[in-house]
Amino acid sequence: MEASLPELARxxxxxxxxxxxxxxxxxxxxxxxxxxxxGAGKTILSNQxxxxxxxxxxxxxxxxxxxxTHDQLFQALSNMSFFDRAILGDVIRYVSVFPSLRDEGLxxxxxxxxxxxKRQGATLLVFDGLLNARDRAETALxxxxxxxxxxxxxxxxxCTVLFLxxxxxxxxxxxxxxxxxxLDLSDNIANVxxxxxxxxxxxxxxxxLGGLHLFEIGDAGIVIFPRLEAYLGRPxxxxxxxxxxxxxxxxxLDAIIGGGLPAGSVTLLAGHPGSGKTSCGLAFLHHTPADLxxxxxxxxxxxxxxxxxxxxxxxDISAQVPDQIDxxxxxxxxxxxxxxxxxxxxxxxxxxxKRLFIDGIGGFERASISPGRIVxxxxxxxxxxxxxxxTTLMTWELRELSGGNAASPLPEISxxxxxxxxxxxxxxxxxxxxxxSLLKFRDIPYVDRKFELLFRPGGIAIAELGxxxxxxxxxxxx
Amino acid sequence: xxxxxxxxDEVLLSDILAVMLMDDGHEVMTAPHGRAALQMIRERKPxxxxxxxxxxLMTGLELAQALKADxxxxxxxxxxxxxxxxxxxxxxxxxxxxxxxxxxxxxxLLAFVKTITNx
Numbered sequence: 001m002e003a004s005l006p007e008l009a010r011x012x013x014x015x016x017x018x019x020x021x022x023x024x025x026x027x028x029x030x031x032x033x034x035x036x037x038x039g040a041g042k043t044i045l046s047n048q049x050x051x052x053x054x055x056x057x058x059x060x061x062x063x064x065x066x067x068x069t070h071d072q073l074f075q076a077l078s079n080m081s082f083f084d085r086a087i088l089g090d091v092i093r094y095v096s097v098f099p100s101l102r103d104e105g106l107x108x109x110x111x112x113x114x115x116x117x118k119r120q121g122a123t124l125l126v127f128d129g130l131l132n133a134r135d136r137a138e139t140a141l142x143x144x145x146x147x148x149x150x151x152x153x154x155x156x157x158x159c160t161v162l163f164l165x166x167x168x169x170x171x172x173x174x175x176x177x178x179x180x181x182x183l184d185l186s187d188n189i190a191n192v193x194x195x196x197x198x199x200x201x202x203x204x205x206x207x208x209l210g211g212l213h214l215f216e217i218g219d220a221g222i223v224i225f226p227r228l229e230a231y232l233g234r235p236x237x238x239x240x241x242x243x244x245x246x247x248x249x250x251x252x253l254d255a256i257i258g259g260g261l262p263a264g265s266v267t268l269l270a271g272h273p274g275s276g277k278t279s280c281g282l283a284f285l286h287h288t289p290a291d292l293x294x295x296x297x298x299x300x301x302x303x304x305x306x307x308x309x310x311x312x313x314x315x316d317i318s319a320q321v322p323d324q325i326d327x328x329x330x331x332x333x334x335x336x337x338x339x340x341x342x343x344x345x346x347x348x349x350x351x352x353x354k355r356l357f358i359d360g361i362g363g364f365e366r367a368s369i370s371p372g373r374i375v376x377x378x379x380x381x382x383x384x385x386x387x388x389x390x391t392t393l394m395t396w397e398l399r400e401l402s403g404g405n406a407a408s409p410l411p412e413i414s415x416x417x418x419x420x421x422x423x424x425x426x427x428x429x430x431x432x433x434x435x436x437s438l439l440k441f442r443d444i445p446y447v448d449r450k451f452e453l454l455f456r457p458g459g460i461a462i463a464e465l466g467x468x469x470x471x472x473x474x475x476x477x478x
Numbered sequence: 479x480x481x482x483x484x485x486x487d488e489v490l491l492s493d494i495l496a497v498m499l500m501d502d503g504h505e506v507m508t509a510p511h512g513r514a515a516l517q518m519i520r521e522r523k524p525x526x527x528x529x530x531x532x533x534x535l536m537t538g539l540e541l542a543q544a545l546k547a548d549x550x551x552x553x554x555x556x557x558x559x560x561x562x563x564x565x566x567x568x569x570x571x572x573x574x575x576x577x578x579x580x581x582x583x584x585x586x587l588l589a590f591v592k593t594i595t596n597x
Contacts, residue, residue, distance in 0.1 A: 070488060070532065071580050088561075094532050095487050095511075095533060095534040097534060098489055102489070112535065119535070
């Protein structure tokens with residue numbers, strides 16, 4: 001019989017993504033160090049937690065040891081949507097204990113905080129300025145004793161403690177051994193772009209998601225995007241193979257592949273620019289059955305250009321947008337890889353999307369600050385899409401404009417796809433021909449079958465190469 | 479010139495205010511929280527108290543209530559300087575001679591102090 005761990009009472013952070021990273025939130029009555037360089041987001045994070053808890057009816061004590069005045073702090077927070085000036089001084093109280101530290105030392109600060117925590121009836125204590133307390137300590141033991149006393153007296157009354165501190169280059173951090181958790185916030189530069197990471201360096205009694213997690217700071221405060229492959233190491237739902245097929249909307253193709261794409265499969269359309277990949281994706285969306293929802297998740301065409309293109313191709317989706325087909329466009333500027341994934345999955349779960357067209361996966365690759373994780377990322381994403389029963393088409397653009405020797409773009413990613421279709425622009429006798437090769441299909445051997453892609457009024461079609469009315473007419477002309 | 483007590487846990491602010499008042503000819507003592515302020519008031523009997531709202535151990539509101547409850551100190555004028563709790567303080571207008579929202583103009587505060595201390 002398997003023994004189960006006792007369920008620990010949790011304090012929700014109110015910071016999107018953080019509870020997931022922490023394995024369910026902060027542990028009530030536990031103590032945490034939140035560290036990072038100035039500007040890393042420690043103060044915003046802790047205030048976001050404090051105001052979320054205050055809105056839940058808890059009482060908060062926010063103790064500072066800083067040169068920055070509380071009014072400067074409030075001014076900086078006033079642009080954040082979580083900040084509520086009306087509860088200052090009552091539900092949430094900010095006090096400075098700097099005079100006690102300066103005049104009487106760490107022991108006096110401990111006593112003052114104990115009394116003030118009790119007076120406030122606080123269930124969350126934020127202590128901003130641990131570095132200043134360290135500067136006042138004579139030995140490492142003094143710091144450990146200070147932290148131990150603060151957290152033990154807080155734990156005695158069920159109060160959770162967040163110690164905020166700036167990191168230093170020579171950081172040996174003796175107090176890390178005393179607390180239950182250590183969260184590290186960092187802001188970094190990759191080439192010329194800035195990005196932020198959160199890492200749980202220590203998590204006593206709770207299984208946190210390891211590694212670096214991207215986050216951003218906006219008007220609503222901090223939003224954390226747990227690393228997808230860490231969060232979705234396994235899909236959230238057991239994968240059940242659906243034996244049905246999803247018609248592609250490409251005339252002639254479904255008859256060859258057994259009625260359409262296997263439901264819940266992932267298909268890569270890889271090929272040259274202008275070879276018909278996006279058109280096939282639009283055909284797929286256009287032919288979404290009336291009782292299903294679809295999503296176009298793109299990086300290239302805007303909403304308006306996409307509608308115009310579908311109309312020009314004779315597959316007008318404008319009547320299906322937005323009720324049946326939603327369009328999400330993220331320009332190829334500064335995207336965050338995991339944010340894209342959560343945006344995609346949120347739309348799929350909320351709208352119960354069953355058909356997805358991603359145009360294209362190069363947008364995810366460009367957003368990746370750590371290219372080494374792209375395979376694991378796509379493994380997690382495609383596994384989750386399958387488990388959600390989403391039939392997915394994704395494009396991958398090859399660099400060459402035309403030619404017959406198109407290599408697989410990312411061999412490791414290709415291996416985790418169910419189906420792979422290659423699109424090529426071939427030049428023959430001054431004539432451009434678009435070819436489609438079914439390189440790989442789940443459970444069906446279609447290796448090296450090549451077709452011609454044809455644009456016709458009312459949609460697109462495939463036919464055997466050189467065996468179409470259009471080809472014969474061209475040959476006769478030639 | 480008068481003896482003025484400034485109560486504020488944020489020493490940066492209390493030090494600046496103390497210097498400003500001393501430059502204007504007043505004698506100033508400072509306290510880091512309401513409890514210390516109350517003790518100093520009982521010992522030194524200042525002519526005016528200028529206090530912050532949020533402080534450890536005893537808030538500015540609690541300090542004013544304690545003064546009002548003490549027959550010897552009930553008439554001691556109190557000015558509250560507040561960043562965010564002006565509305566709470568104004569609901570207790572009987573406790574404060576003035577409630578001044580931060581940020582304030584030093585000249586206005588000094589003029590107000592002059593009016594009170596000249597009595």
